[in-house]
Amino acid sequence: MSAKAQTNPLWKESKVKNYLPHMTVPEVETFLTKSDMVIIPIGALEQHSSHLPIGTDFINGVELCKLIAQERDILVAPVLLAGQSPYHMAFAGSITLSAETIVRVHMETVESLIKHGFKRFVLMNSHGGNTAVTTFLVDQINQKTSAVAVDYSVAIKPFLEAAEKKEAKALDRHAGTGETSNSMYLMPSLVQLEKATATKLTLPEHLEKMVPDVIKEEPTAKLLFLAEGLKAEETGKKTSTIEMTKTGVWGELDPKEATLERGEDDTKRMISACSKFIDRWNELVKI
Template sequence: MTVTSKKNPLWKEVKVKNYLPHMTVPEVETFLTNSDLVIIPIGALEQHSSHLPIGTDFINGVELCKLIAQERDILVAPVLMAGQSPYHMAFPGTITLSAETILKVHIETVESLVHHGFKRFIFMNSHGGNRAITTFLVDQINQKTAAVAVDYSVAITPFLKSEEIEKAIALDRHAGTGETSDCMYLMPSLVEIEKSTTPKLKLPEHLQKMLPEVINEETTAKMLFLAEGLKAKETGKKTSTKEMTETGVWGEINPNEATLERGEKNTKRMVEACSKFIDKWNELARN
């Protein structure tokens, strides 16, 4: 009897340049002759309503880093899928890690890569709940290791092209039209836009009163709103996701208003800004 071997029917992945999980040892050695730069996305595994996957933040971060690495010599080295997401734990599938765990994993990652000859690191936070952790992580790496690290969002800001932004008419944040638009460009096969629904948002009374100023981007109102909003149920603030919205969307607009064009424009804007930052860092590193 003849047995015909077949390949894994689920394997669709294509090798991507400068993406560490795809690279061989000789390829890393060759890379190091040209660059000592690494970009590490810090994402999350958390609910993103009924139309986006739980891995949205991790996947979006990795895909954006891959696109940057096609423009410049920078190693893409994701090491951790999950992030800090305690406020989404009422939704099955969400995984949340402590800040201490996230810090430890990434510091040890940097130490490993420094051992091999990498010296400069960009940390791309692709999940809002990791923002403070990323800031502290960058500081700890600079204080305690031989590496030099920067926060992606801070690094690219001076290089972002100014653009006309339509005036917001409603709260539109987690799993809303902006994030959904990015997903439509970065991971189109995982977006199930037909399953999106109009969210029904329920905020604590004082946050509801604050909302018009938040929507208008008033600095103090927005800072206080985000300091209290979207926090774990255990805090007693009554702002965990499930307490504010059954759909998991933290906003008032149906995500089906998202567009591929918006996602493409935003992604290309980020890639261009990061490429310009890398050029400037390379220039300064040579001097």
């Protein structure tokens, strides 16, 4: 090699165990002698205000899956960066895909992996707007293929230890303190906390009246609030992101209140819960 030659100056990535994009064919073949389980993060490319990157949901989902795969033998197989995000399209850089596209891409992914010998799939939705899509996708895998699929959030729920309870002070959702805290732990170099700004939400009057009950996690209020909130401008609901908040934060807490400690606690509780679920699934299917 020439003395002047050098490798890509932007390359910082290290090989991660059980992460499909980093693996060779022999490594996948070896993996299949130990496990037939795959975890697929389903994320999004959408605005996350001025302090978090557009890839927040995708990156955080992938990083969480990688961490789980260091604890248990489960293949991490991300295949699609973008998700369903029509309500964020007033913000530059956001990308939205139809539910049909998301389902088709993931069905073809699962069908490909089945051909290689994978039989069990965990679908991790890392973006709220993909919730219904993920539920449908899990059902379609179970109905139409030889594989068995589960929804990550449903699977880990019985094993998830409760977080330290703190009284909520305000609505705090998209790009708020929780998501920012998790990002500080999972992708620290991409968080620009100094650029975070608090916002004042403008909600339709009937939704504004629901907020106190939503903050208290009252089930019916939360159900109805989320059914109507964060919907595309074309629906006429007046709840697209730009119609409610100029900063892109869907909440009224200052994201600067986020902490690394909270993000670490949330992440480690999820890793532990998923590891326990995997152990139980392996125990139940043991022949």
